[in-house]
Amino acid sequence: MSYRAPVSNQRLILDAVVGIHELDGGPEADMVDAVLEGAAALAEGEFAPLLRTGDTVGARWNNGAVTMPAGFREAWSSFVEGGWMSLAAPEEHGGQGLPFVLSAALMDNLNAANVGFALCPMLSMGAIEAIERHGSDDLKRDYLPKIVSGEWPATMNLTEPQAGSDVGALKTRAEPNNDGSWRIKGTKIFITYGEHDLSDQIVHMVLARTQGAPEGTRGISLFLVPKILPNGSANDLRCVSIEHKLGIHASPTCVMSYGDHDGAIGWLIGPEHGGMAAMFTMMNNARLNVGLQGVGIAERATQRAVAYATERKQGQRNRLPVPIAEHPDVRRMLLRMRALTMGARALAYYAFGQVDRAARGDAGAGLRAEVLTPLVKAWCTDIGIEVASLGIQVHGGMGYIEETGAAQHLRDARIASIYEGTNGIQAADLVGRKLGLDGGLAFDGLIADIEAETQDSRLIALTDAVEVAAATLRASPPDDRLAGSYPFLTMVSVMAAGWLLERMARSGGADDQTRAAASYFLASVVPEALGLGAAAESGAALLYAVPAEALA
Template sequence: MPYAAPIAEQRFVLEQIVGIGELAGTERFAAASPDVIDAVLEGIAQLAEGEWAPLARAGDTVGAKWTPNGVVMPEGYKAAYKAFVEGGWGTIGVPEAFGGQGLPFAVQCAVLETLGSANMGFALAPILSVGAIEALQHHGTPDQQATWLPKLATGEWTGTMNLTEPQAGSDVGALRATATPRGDGTFLVKGTKIFISFGDHDLTDNIVHLVLARTPDAPVGTKGISLFLVPKVRADGTPNDVRVVSIEHKMGLHASPTCVLSFGDNDDCVGELIGPEFGGMRAMFTMMNNARLNVGLQGVQVAEAATQKAVEYARERVQGARAGAAAAIIEHPDVRRMLMRMKAQTQAARALVYYAAGQVDRAGLGDAAARDRLEITTPLAKAHGTDLGNEVASLGVQVHGGMGYIEETGAAQYFRDARITPIYEGTNGIQAADLVGRKLSLSTGAAFATLIEDLRGSTHEALGDLVTACEAVGRRLQTADADDRLAASYPFLTMLSVATCGWLLEREAAAAGDDAFGRAKKAVVAFYLDQIVPEALGLRAAAEASAAALYALDAEAFAA
């Protein structure tokens, strides 16, 4: 059975968790009628199932290839991307003023989920463009928006984010790329950037790079960083001085070329300042916060695809007996345990990421409470969403047994593809540190307090206990010293994420009907509340432990 988009589930989550009907009642999102949402979900399913999914295997086995003339994608990719552009799928969440359809960001997430479940590596191209569009919308000048946004919106051009350098990964302040004024308002950009997803390819005629660099005499650290737009091809049609040095040989995501880019080898790389000088971090975080939700969405993508494949295999693979007759492995309790867990964690991740996406839309309408809720749920969506993608992909291999370890079945590809997601766009450890370091104290603690207040609406005993534990640990961490806060950050993030997912899933179960979909939803939610929520309670001891245990060994002793 090939990949099939989970249209009914997506529509249900958009209705019950995002509140798409309420958003459609506003002037800005009036186009998001039920008929339009159905057309979007069904249309993107046709593209993903018919043209993107069949290319996933070649994307993994053949992959993107570096040549002296640039990166070449596998056969079929250019035509499949052209179908994406011609279908207008890149314009879904872009405001109408910039050539888009003006639909909610949450609907755009549903589109990207479907594309990514069909072909996760390939879907990174439009995901990155979404972030570039967001940065230009908020920080570009009217002329820059008029020049670059229309074709970024349609997907005729793609966008990238250029932050990391060989010596500057998570420590962004250590970057060395430079931007020197030319005297005409533009800059000569020079430096090397690494880990640039879709930094080069042959899908489009142009690529719009957003590059962090330092102007002359800039302050040290992050305060001296500015953001520049550096196109592969300049607005006048001449090639810019941007060169793809190589592409990385990676564990997974082989359909996504991860490039080393060199800017200004010939001292002729022209860029434009985006936003004010030294405003680079603020502008880049506009792009990164968007990207973090979309990376959390990648957890949903890979989990959905891995679950579908595992269910198909478990229904077909006959092994052992039940009631004296040969049985497919789906009839065995332990396989049922794994499949139920896969479905529950996939639905939990989707609910969490879509919920955060809905807060993006509400914040865009001026809702201050939604802005705070988005701030506190973004690290949850990125970190927990990708953790669940990895867990579900690993379980998918396990359901296949020995065949899961054989590449030809395809289960291993999901496992390999998923592994990068807890690392890029801010490691999950950084997300946890952000949660306890900034988000717990956001609005003098009100953002956390109101989330806890909402979670208290649960009627499930174990979930109620978990919420109480989250509140107690969170309050303790608000006044703990830095080392103790950071030592507790990851288990606390998981506790709070599971509590939030449980609350959202309980809402889904309450809204589910008595048809086949509703009965399945209630069964999956019951499994989550009864079996997964209590596990998170067991993390309280780690979340309340002192950091001293982590420093009981000195650095040398770890190597002993």
């Protein structure tokens, strides 16, 4: 089935949820429409037709070189020529300076069309922000215009074989040269688009430890390490292999070796030992964008399931065959898929909009964006997995057959809850840092805004339950707080998404689909989240009642 970008739903969210017209210096309505329609055309016409090829052929490695499937280089050229990489980038570096939330609409569509392909520009967006905020004037001059244009894609190099999520355990080393550059030596794994043939140059953002640096994350620095050096010669780095994965086969996940010979040349971004601050700039951008991967995959899986359910006939009504979409349980799944997708999109766009408001001087919006980031990354990716799984169920046995395409969405979605900080890490961040942010006012302010606006009794009950759970967790020892963190994150996410869907349904631009999705979410999803309160407050004792070995 062909992908159709949900332009009308995106526009409704931008108006009713984000309030894009309220942004100081924001775009005119005609510009917003042009961006949404252009992004839709790019996704539908260039990225979506390559989804199946990307999955079945995938990226291929041979002696250090990675070849992308046929058609990918041409589609990337269309992306670059259309200026899409520059959408929200700073104007002084060749960007268009449009709101960050418009890039969310773009990535929403690209993820739905071809999430494995969309991973390439996603990482460049984070690199632009990290270099712009932390890089030297020379690095900004020499690299930002090309990254902003899309000519030079960028990567993020954190993970090492022995470190995993423990970034402080990395061993990659950086030694200074006399000219201000550094020599990098080490191995990185799980590097998305670490090597490919979409462009000749690739700009790697690499975490490393300098000589005499403190142990742990305090001693980490960030370096810009290009594949091709300014003099045109190849840098001392190579792709050792690519991983064979469950999904996102179009995305080359590389093992990268730096400094097999004299050392890969790189330049420091930010101060020495300031690497985590610079990298978190990039990672927070990536976490919001990973949440959009869940949204995009959910959208594509929903569209595919609806198309199948309205065509596939099984059973009779009045002695006439009927599409399976007329059966109550199938209709339940379809409506749940649509409601969850719409709620996840509203939550993600709202978070992007708060980043925009913060960039325009609203400090409170910046704190709210911090609270929302783990919700978007974790809950929206969980929704991508659930909706993709429901899509297979709607297809029945045919959903388990690769030819229908339904299975690919679940395989592609599964990684999003793992990379850029597992969803468990996001839940830990919510209860460990975000509950106490700004003395607790950042989190409490979100609840206060929901309480002041909502008119739905079920949502009011959930908000009350979230307040009780938050008070319990704040007073609990660390292990008890972490034990309840995941159900608590789900409660908070559903509360926020339900609030935004209720707002959308009341707006003048709401259509029947929006009102039906909001009604289902409030009637079915919100009560489910309400039932998680006991788990959020249950503590850690039960989890440690027996040794881990006894669970085998």
